Each structure stands twice: as C-alpha cells, then as structure tokens.
Amino acid sequence: MSITVxxxxxxxxxxxxxxxxxxxxxxxxxxxxxxxxxxxxKKKDYNETVILDKSEVKVIHLIxxx
Amino acid sequence: xxxxxxxxxxxxxxxxxxxKDTTILSAANSIDIFIPTLCHSELVEPYSACRLCxxxxxxxxxxxxxxxxxxxxxxxxxxxxxxxRVKKHRKNILEMMLARWPNVKIxxxxxAFHGIKTPRYTSPLQDPxxxxxxxxxxxxxxxxxxxxxxxxxxxxxxxxxxxxxGYGENIPxxxxxxxxxxxxxxxxxxMDKEDPNNPFDADLMRKAxxxxxxxxxxLDDSQCRMRKVGTAHLTExxxxxDLLPVQNYRFGSHTETKNIASDVFLKNYxxxxxxxxxxxxxxxxxxxxxxxxxxxxxxxxxxxxxVDGPEYETVGGCANMGIFDPEFVLEFNFYCDTYGLDTxxxxxxxxFYMEMFEYGILNKERCGGLDLQFGNSDAALTFMHRMxxxxxxxxxxxxxxxxxxxxxxxxxxGWGDKQIIEDCGMESxxxxxxxxxxxxxxxxxxxxxxxxxxxxxxxAWLIFMDxxxxxxxxxxxxxxxxxxxxxxxxxxxxxxxxKLPWNDVEPENNAETDEPAKVPGHVQNYVDYQxxxxxxxxxxxxxxxxSERAYNWQRAMNVWMGRGTRNDDWIPYRxxxxxxxxxxxxxxxxxxxxxxxxxxxxxxxVEKMSIEEKIQKLYEYRQNRYQKLMxxxxxxxxxTPNGIPTPQKMKQLGFxxxxxxxxxxxxxxxxQEKGLNSWGGIYGDDEQPPTDKDQYWLEx
Numbered sequence: 001m002s003i004t005v006x007x008x009x010x011x012x013x014x015x016x017x018x019x020x021x022x023x024x025x026x027x028x029x030x031x032x033x034x035x036x037x038x039x040x041x042k043k044k045d046y047n048e049t050v051i052l053d054k055s056e057v058k059v060i061h062l063i064x065x066x
Numbered sequence: 067x068x069x070x071x072x073x074x075x076x077x078x079x080x081x082x083x084x085x086k087d088t089t090i091l092s093a094a095n096s097i098d099i100f101i102p103t104l105c106h107s108e109l110v111e112p113y114s115a116c117r118l119c120x121x122x123x124x125x126x127x128x129x130x131x132x133x134x135x136x137x138x139x140x141x142x143x144x145x146x147x148x149x150x151r152v153k154k155h156r157k158n159i160l161e162m163m164l165a166r167w168p169n170v171k172i173x174x175x176x177x178a179f180h181g182i183k184t185p186r187y188t189s190p191l192q193d194p195x196x197x198x199x200x201x202x203x204x205x206x207x208x209x210x211x212x213x214x215x216x217x218x219x220x221x222x223x224x225x226x227x228x229x230x231x232g233y234g235e236n237i238p239x240x241x242x243x244x245x246x247x248x249x250x251x252x253x254x255x256x257m258d259k260e261d262p263n264n265p266f267d268a269d270l271m272r273k274a275x276x277x278x279x280x281x282x283x284x285l286d287d288s289q290c291r292m293r294k295v296g297t298a299h300l301t302e303x304x305x306x307x308d309l310l311p312v313q314n315y316r317f318g319s320h321t322e323t324k325n326i327a328s329d330v331f332l333k334n335y336x337x338x339x340x341x342x343x344x345x346x347x348x349x350x351x352x353x354x355x356x357x358x359x360x361x362x363x364x365x366x367x368x369x370x371x372x373v374d375g376p377e378y379e380t381v382g383g384c385a386n387m388g389i390f391d392p393e394f395v396l397e398f399n400f401y402c403d404t405y406g407l408d409t410x411x412x413x414x415x416x417x418f419y420m421e422m423f424e425y426g427i428l429n430k431e432r433c434g435g436l437d438l439q440f441g442n443s444d445a446a447l448t449f450m451h452r453m454x455x456x457x458x459x460x461x462x463x464x465x466x467x468x469x470x471x472x473x474x475x476x477x478x479x480g481w482g483d484k485q486i487i488e489d490c491g492m493e494s495x496x497x498x499x500x501x502x503x504x505x506x507x508x509x510x511x512x513x514x515x516x517x518x519x520x521x522x523x524x525x526a527w528l529i530f531m532d533x534x535x536x537x538x539x540x541x542x543x544x545x546x547x548x549x550x551x552x553x554x555x556x557x558x559x560x561x562x563x564x565k566l567p568w569n570d571v572e573p574e575n576n577a578e579t580d581e582p583a584k585v586p587g588h589v590q591n592y593v594d595y596q597x598x599x600x601x602x603x604x605x606x607x608x609x610x611x612x613s614e615r616a617y618n619w620q621r622a623m624n625v626w627m628g629r630g631t632r633n634d635d636w637i638p639y640r641x642x643x644x645x646x647x648x649x650x651x652x653x654x655x656x657x658x659x660x661x662x663x664x665x666x667x668x669x670x671x672v673e674k675m676s677i678e679e680k681i682q683k684l685y686e687y688r689q690n691r692y693q694k695l696m697x698x699x700x701x702x703x704x705x706t707p708n709g710i711p712t713p714q715k716m717k718q719l720g721f722x723x724x725x726x727x728x729x730x731x732x733x734x735x736x737x738q739e740k741g742l743n744s745w746g747g748i749y750g751d752d753e754q755p756p757t758d759k760d761q762y763w764l765e766x
Binding site: 006007008026027028029030031033040042058059060061062063064 | 288289290300302303306307527528530531534535536537539569570572576577578582583585
C-alpha cells in the first residue's frame with residue numbers, strides 16, 4: 001500500500017484526498033500543480049479527489065519570490 | 067460547495083445549476099448565453115448603470131425586468147434574455163445612447179446589432195466625438211476597487227456629469243498605471259500623448275499590462291498575496307520547507323518563525339492598507355510601508371519614522387542572525403536603508419560573525435566589546451551604528467567590508483581553524499549569500515555559484531524544481547535549467563524590469579501549459595512588451611539570445627579581468643552540506659537515508675559510522691557532485707572545463723571583436739598548458755562526463 005509523490009515512495013492512506021496529502025507533506029506553497037498518474041487535477045477538486053493506492057502523484061511547485 | 071447549496075435556474079429554456087448569489091449575468095455567460103453590457107467588467111463590482119443587461123425574470127408569481135449584472139440568484143427562477151419586453155427596453159436604451167453618442171464605435175455596433183440604424187430623436191446633449199465618454203464608470207470603479215486609489219471620480223450632476231481627477235488637476239494619487247485607459251470601452255481616456263517613452267505600439271504593451279492587472283485583481287489573494295504582504299509571504303513558506311536560513315544557514319526552520327511571519331507585519335505594522343508600487347504604474351504593487359514606527363536605538367532613537375519594507379530577504383536575514391523580533395526586523399530594515407547598506411549582505415555577514423563568536427574564534431575582546439551571540443539584537447544594531455559612524459576598532463573596520471575580508475583577517479590572525487572559517491563564511495566572489503538554505507538542492511548551489519555577480523537568487527531559483535519536485539534529476543537536466551533560467555532572468559536586468567510580474571502571480575491556465583515553470587503566458591507579455599516598445603519582431607527564443615550575448619560577453623570581461631574561471635565559481639561547503647555535528651543531527655534521518663539511497667552504503671554500515679565520519683564522507687561526495695554539475699553546466703553554456711567562453715561559442719552568438727576573441731583563445735591555450743581544460747568531476751564506472759572529446763569546442 002504505497003503511492004509516490006514526486007518520485008518518492010510514501011505510505012498510502014485510505015480515503016486520503018489531495019488536500020489531506022498536501023497537509024501531510026507540509027506543502028503550503030500556493031503556486032502548485034497537482035497531477036495524478038499524469039492527469040492534471042484542478043485546484044477546486046483538491047477536497048474531493050481521493051488518491052488511490054499505487055498512484056503516481058506529482059506536486060509541482062512553481063517559483064516565486066525575491 | 068455541496069449540491070444542496072446549488073440552485074437551478076432556467077435561462078432561455080436552458081437549465082443551469084449555480085451557487086447561491088451567482089448573478090444572472092454570470093450564470094448566463096457560463097452556458098454561453100450572451101447578454102449585452104457596457105458598464106460591466108469582471109474586475110469591478112456590478113454597477114447596473116447602462117441598463118443594457120436587462121432581462122425578464124419569472125419567479126412563478128410575477129414577471130419583471132431586472133439588471134442581470136447585479137441580480138443575485140437566491141431561488142429557482144426562469145429568465146428570458148431576449149423576450150419582446152426585454153428587446154423593446156434594450157432598444158430604447160440603445161437609441162437614447164446612439165442619439166447622444168452617435169459616433170462611438172461600441173454604441174454604434176451594439177445599436178446595429180439590435181437593428182437600429184438611426185435613432186428616432188436627437189439629443190440636446192449630443193457629443194459627436196468618436197471617443198466620447200459614455201459615463202459607464204468603469205474607470206472610476208477600477209481606480210477605486212482595483213488600484214485602491216480613487217484618483218478619478220464623477221464630477222457635477224445631470225447633463226454636466228463628467229469623469230475627472232479632483233478639480234480637474236493631475237493629482238498625485240494617480241500612479242500612471244493606465245488601468246482606467248485600458249478598461250475604458252470608448253478610448254475616452256488617452257494618456258499616450260503624455261508618454262515620454264514614445265512606444266511603437268502602446269496598445270500591445272497596454273494589453274500585456276492589463277493582463278497582469280486582471281490577474282492581480284482576481285488571483286493574487288489566493289496566490290502569493292503580493293499586494294497585501296509582498297515577498298514577505300515567503301517567510302512562513304520557507305520555514306515550512308526547511309529552507310529559511312537560521313543561525314548562519316545551519317538550520318532551515320525555527321519554532322519562533324511565527325513571530326516574524328508575514329501576517330504579523332500585516333496586522334501590527336504595515337499602515338498603508340493598500341497596494342504600493344515601487345515604480346510608477348505597477349499594479350503588482352508589492353512594496354510595503356510601516357508608518358510612525360518608533361526607533362529604539364541609534365542616532366534617530368525615539369523618532370517616529372517611515373520604514374519601507376520588509377521584504378522576504380530582510381526577514382530571512384534576521385532569522386539568519388537568530389533574531390525573531392518583528393520590531394528588530396523593522397529597525398534593522400530602517401537603518402540598513404538609512405546607512406545605505408544592503409539588508410542581505412549585512413545580515414549574512416553578521417550571521418557569520420555570530421557563528422565565529424559561538425566557536426570562540428571571535429570573542430568580545432576581538433570584536434570591539436560586542437557580545438555577538440546569535441539572537442543578540444542589541445549587539446547587531448550597535449555593530450551597525452558603530453560601522454556607520456566610522457568606528458576605528460579593527461574588527462568593525464574589517465567586518466564592514468564583508469565576509470571575504472573577515473575570513474582573510476581571521477586566517478591571517480591565526481584565530482581558529484582555516485577550514486571551518488572557509489566552510490562557514492557564506493560568500494562567493496566576495497558577495498554574501500542571499501537568504502535560502504541550499505544544502506539539499508544541488509541545482510540551487512549551481513544557481514548561486516555559477517553566476518557572474520555572485521550568490522544572489524536573481525539568476526536561478528531552482529530549489530523547488532530540484533529538491534521538492536524532483537523535476538531535474540540528472541546533471542544534464544540541472545545544466546539545462548542553469549542555462550535557461552539565468553538567461554531568462556538576465557533579460558529582466560538588461561531591460562531594467564522587475565521579475566516579480568513574471569512568476570509571482572500566474573495565469574489561471576498556467577498549470578495546463580507545456581512548461582508551467584517558465585510561465586509561458588507571461589513570457590509572452592515580455593515579448594509583447596519589447597515589440598510594443600521597439601517595433602521589433604522578437605520571439606521568446608530571441609529574448610534568450612539577447613541575454614546569452616550579454617551574459618557571455620560579461621563572462622568574457624570577467625576572464626579579461628583575471629576572473630571568470632572554475633575557481634571563481636566555487637562555493638563554501640555550508641551551502642553544499644552539513645559542516646558541523648549539530649547540523650548533521652538536525653537532519654540525521656535525511657542524511658542517513660541518502661547514504662543508503664545515493665552513496666550505496668547499507669543501513670548497518672551507516673549505523674556503525676560516527677557522525678564525524680559521515681560528515682567527512684558527505685563532504686567528499688557533495689563536493690564531487692558540485693564539480694560534476696560545473697562540468698555539465700559549462701558544457702551546456704559553450705565554455706571550456708575551466709569556465710572560459712570559447713571563441714567558437716562567441717562567434718555563434720555573433721561576436722566578431724578580434725581583441726576579445728584572441729584574448730579568450732590565449733587564455734584557453736594557457737589553460738591547456740596548465741592542464742586546466744579537463745573535467746573537474748571524478749566519475750564512477752557507470753558515469754560519464756559531458757563528453758570524452760579533448761577540446762570539444764574545436765568541432766563547433
């Protein structure tokens with residue numbers, strides 16, 4: 001029972017949504033893009049989209065600042 | 067939003083389910099039903115002045131006409147946008163408008179669309195100008211709601227009503243952002259004749275500017291909050307990602323960061339309460355001001371002053387000195403500005419001196435009596451005041467010149483171990499590091515080291531791409547990023563532009579583009595900007611080429627001055643990995659895992675090693691990785707392994723200056739004799755340098 005996040009393998013948690021995962025990973029940066037198995041997930045769907053076992057998740061942080 | 071809170075409405079026979087309080091106009095637009103408007107824009111609150119958006123609603127009991135732009139849907143209704151009653155009223159309104167403004171294009175077009183050729187009556191208020199003001203109020207509302215200025219307003223009443231600045235004079239509240247001009251549907255506002263820059267195509271530039279304004283108004287609050295807190299929003303984010311420099315980059319976060327988080331400044335200190343552009347017309351407006359701040363120290367002690375800032379780097383610099391007091395941040399910011407000091411160099415310098423103090427390499431006696439412990443804000447400020455006053459103490463004199471001089475001074479005095487001094491002093495090329503912890507991102511180490519100017523973050527900020535996203539795993543990937551991003555950012559410098567409107571707000575559809583990290587929609591803004599200003603026909607690759615020419619010429623100038631070589635691009639080990647036991651222990655899990663995953667040790671072997679052994683092994687491993695990165699980057703940039711731009715590359719970029727080309731060739735020949743034209747990295751059996759060809763550039 002595991003998923004990968006940005007290439008790193010971590011435990012899969014049942015019924016975990018994207019919003020939950022972002023909290024678990026401490027990903028608080030506002031400019032991010034989430035893809036599950038290559039499919040772009042829109043921000044408005046983060047609360048409802050559940051991550052299934054063996055998913056390949058990408059949380060792409062863009063750049064800002066200074 | 068749950069389904070229960072959705073309301074279903076029927077518009078022209080089509081059903082649509084919308085959130086409560088959605089306007090009829092938005093609901094109609096969402097299902098591609100067109101309703102004409104003149105005074106409406108998504109950038110401002112609905113106004114219902116023009117009345118063109120009238121629709122007929124039926125709530126089951128009665129039918130009536132309402133303006134769709136500001137009518138909130140609260141229960142199921144039936145809407146008709148083209149009923150006979152609606153058409154009749156809309157035509158009447160358009161006829162009156164056409165009578166009054168017969169030559170305004172948008173009025174003429176809308177009237178024609180509704181079947182009106184000539185109005186049935188003439189207006190005593192007729193204004194025959196093609197760009198007459200139709201009093202829609204978009205400019206007045208945009209200035210107030212989007213720019214937060216209210217430089218424009220309506221004056222007079224009835225037939226005399228008109229838009230003007232206060233008393234018809236140019237007033238200082240006008241920032242020249244041209245939002246009013248861009249939003250005006252009739253071109254009634256024209257600032258071009260006052261534009262001293264005489265752009266080739268002002269409209270092209272204005273469209274790019276308006277794209278930015280629109281995004282700032284609609285998206286900034288949910289993205290970076292640049293208009294509310296500015297770059298300081300990064301403080302808490304960097305802390306969360308273990309990237310905030312704490313105690314001279316030893317650590318990446320601290321429990322007290324909450325005391326200097328952006329909201330602390332917003333709630334307690336920032337006073338303007340509105341966006342503040344640092345140059346005229348900028349609608350990103352991320353500069354911030356704390357008015358009436360009472361100073362506690364220095365020559366202005368007790369005075370109430372205006373503090374400009376703080377930006378992220380200033381706050382980060384204070385964390386680096388181990389000081390988490392917002393009032394210190396403001397006082398430090400004020401005195402740096404007042405004394406003409408850079409907050410980054412000053413704080414990074416002091417962080418180094420504080421670390422040397424902690425190890426006893428410096429002490430009160432050696433520091434002119436200063437108790438330079440981490441977190442001692444009084445000592446930090448006293449140091450600044452004494453430096454500014456020209457204090458003759460030896461330490462103050464040397465320290466005021468920065469880290470490089472202090473390193474040399476400490477080594478010359480024989481105080482402390484040379485290695486620890488070199489490893490901990492965060493400078494390269496004599497410039498102090500800016501405020502990010504780069505230890506876990508090789509690409510960012512390159513972004514700081516392989517620069518023309520020294521370790522500042524303005525060439526390539528790659529930590530997220532590299533360390534968090536794992537998007538550029540190979541040396542070649544990193545080298546490509548260290549080609550593109552420095553060139554792109556150099557372009558801002560060449561054009562005297564700020565980079566923040568490039569990627570501190572992003573278009574709604576940026577995630578769906580091919581290369582989101584480059585923000586393609588905003589790269590196009592700059593293409594339009596340059597073409598609009600110059601009348602040229604450059605594309606995005608052309609912008610990079612402009613930078614590549616300047617960048618390589620500057621590198622060649624560095625070589626000419628005896629610099630610009632591999633040695634000059636070296637960086638202190640603190641920016642590559644843990645120098646001390648305390649640092650290793652603070653990220654032990656991460657480092658121990660790397661030993662297994664990257665260095666090929668077993669878990670048992672890692673457990674048996676002492677921390678000193680592990681630090682030493684990492685030291686060798688990480689320094690070699692930086693060497694390999696240099697190899698890859700130099701190759702990508704068209705340079706020799708010693709970092710010298712090759713004449714072949716220079717010719718490709720269009721340079722024909724014989725003096726410069728022969729100078730470079732001479733340097734390369736000298737390097738050849740000294741054996742410096744070979745790769746710096748030590749490669750394993752399964753690895754290869756960028757090429758195994760000797761003097762590879764000869765083939766270019």
